Amino acid sequence: MKLLVTGGAGFIGGNFAHMMVNSHPEDETVVLDALTYAGNLETLSPIMDRPNFRFVKGDITDRDFIDDLFAKEHFDIVVNFAAESHVDRSIEDPGIFLKTNILGVQTLMDACRKYGIQRYHQVSTDEVYGDLPLDRPDLLFHEDTPIHTSSPYSASKASADLLVNAYHRTFGLPVTISRCSNNYGPYHFPEKLIPLVISRALADESIPVYGEGANVRDWLYVTDHCSAIDLIIRNGRDGEVYNIGGHNEVSNLEVVKTILRVLNKPESLIHFVKDRPGHDLRYAMDPTKIETELGWKPEYRFESGIRKTIEWYLSNRDWWEHIVSGEYQNYYAKMYKDRQ
Ligand code: NAD
Numbered sequence: 001m002k003l004l005v006t007g008g009a010g011f012i013g014g015n016f017a018h019m020m021v022n023s024h025p026e027d028e029t030v031v032l033d034a035l036t037y038a039g040n041l042e043t044l045s046p047i048m049d050r051p052n053f054r055f056v057k058g059d060i061t062d063r064d065f066i067d068d069l070f071a072k073e074h075f076d077i078v079v080n081f082a083a084e085s086h087v088d089r090s091i092e093d094p095g096i097f098l099k100t101n102i103l104g105v106q107t108l109m110d111a112c113r114k115y116g117i118q119r120y121h122q123v124s125t126d127e128v129y130g131d132l133p134l135d136r137p138d139l140l141f142h143e144d145t146p147i148h149t150s151s152p153y154s155a156s157k158a159s160a161d162l163l164v165n166a167y168h169r170t171f172g173l174p175v176t177i178s179r180c181s182n183n184y185g186p187y188h189f190p191e192k193l194i195p196l197v198i199s200r201a202l203a204d205e206s207i208p209v210y211g212e213g214a215n216v217r218d219w220l221y222v223t224d225h226c227s228a229i230d231l232i233i234r235n236g237r238d239g240e241v242y243n244i245g246g247h248n249e250v251s252n253l254e255v256v257k258t259i260l261r262v263l264n265k266p267e268s269l270i271h272f273v274k275d276r277p278g279h280d281l282r283y284a285m286d287p288t289k290i291e292t293e294l295g296w297k298p299e300y301r302f303e304s305g306i307r308k309t310i311e312w313y314l315s316n317r318d319w320w321e322h323i324v325s326g327e328y329q330n331y332y333a334k335m336y337k338d339r340q
């Protein structure tokens with residue numbers, strides 16, 4: 001089989017490409033990525049020279065390019081990770097989120113229709129369901145929970161999900177959608193909470209916690225997300241949505257304190273800063289469907305996954321020190337200057 005993995009130079013797509021190349025040597029994996037600020041070829045260097053792997057630079061919103069690529073390659077499966085993915089950036093500048101996350105999906109699906117495909121898989125997010133109250137631990141997101149978005153990022157992802165369902169219903173395109181909770185692990189860009197805290201704590205820099213740090217996320221180690229997608233693209237039912245999560249709800253403050261404890265850094269580094277506008281309170285997934293239908297089980301709990309992640313950042317300093325010493329400095333100064 002020939003797989004197209006879009007956004008494969010990013011965090012989750014990169015981990016997924018590693019998994020495909022290593023655990024499915026019989027398949028050919030092609031990564032397509034525009035190499036935006038979030039894409040990094042160093043993430044792919046461990047697999048770059050493997051015979052069952054290729055990298056192509058390109059933009060999923062570029063119709064002529066996508067058409068040529070599909071005409072040449074005849075992919076069997078497309079897994080779309082390519083996206084603008086950071087909520088705070090979507091609040092600063094929504095336009096690029098709508099372009100990549102919605103029109104890019106349309107462009108990919110049009111090529112799938114034209115050249116034929118066994119499966120188009122859309123990597124979506126729990127954020128399309130909006131948020132849950134902090135004082136109702138009994139409530140979880142199910143696949144039929146109504147879509148109810150808060151940020152331009154989540155609205156763009158929800159729009160894409162609706163479009164994917166429309167292409168299935170109207171054109172009979174074979175599709176699946178997965179909605180996963182927050183991921184963490186190797187190759188995570190340090191604008192997101194966990195790698196930001198690890199990199200700043202190691203430099204003894206202040207850790208910005210939005211509001212009171214009470215917001216809750218349902219953290220999943222990235223390879224557990226990747227193994228879920230692997231099951232869905234091979235055995236998932238056409239037209240279905242699958243929620244992915246491992247029942248690892250942790251408040252932001254507890255995430256930060258855990259990292260500081262493991263790194264033996266003082267809690268005095270914590271700085272409570274102005275809250276994110278529209279900040280979702282709590283995400284929590286019910287993964288019963290993927291567990292019972294496809295036999296998926298996560299390998300890591302938060303306690304083991306966070307230690308493995310910290311170890312990775314300690315032994316792969318080159319990967320993230322390049323990032324935080326470059327343009328990222330300007331990003332940090334701009335995004336955090338009004339929060340103090
Ligand atoms: P990321 O920002 O690390 O990576 C995104 C990748 O897409 C980058 O390599 C970037 O260069 C590429 N890209 C951006 N625009 C492109 C375009 N127009 N054409 C081609 N490539 C383009 O994101 P991530 O955290 O790895 O997320 C991947 C997917 O998973 C996204 O669709 C996101 O919505 C979804 N998701 C993420 C999480 C999470 O916790 N990170 C959770 C659930 C779902």
Ligand code: TYD
Pocket residue numbers: 086087088182191192193194196208209210213215216217252276
């Ligand atoms: P983030 O990693 O941006 O993921 P998402 O917004 O998609 O859940 O943020 C995770 C949580 O951490 C979220 O509640 C916002 C909070 N947060 C901070 O408190 N400080 C920060 O500097 C960042 C980036 C996030």
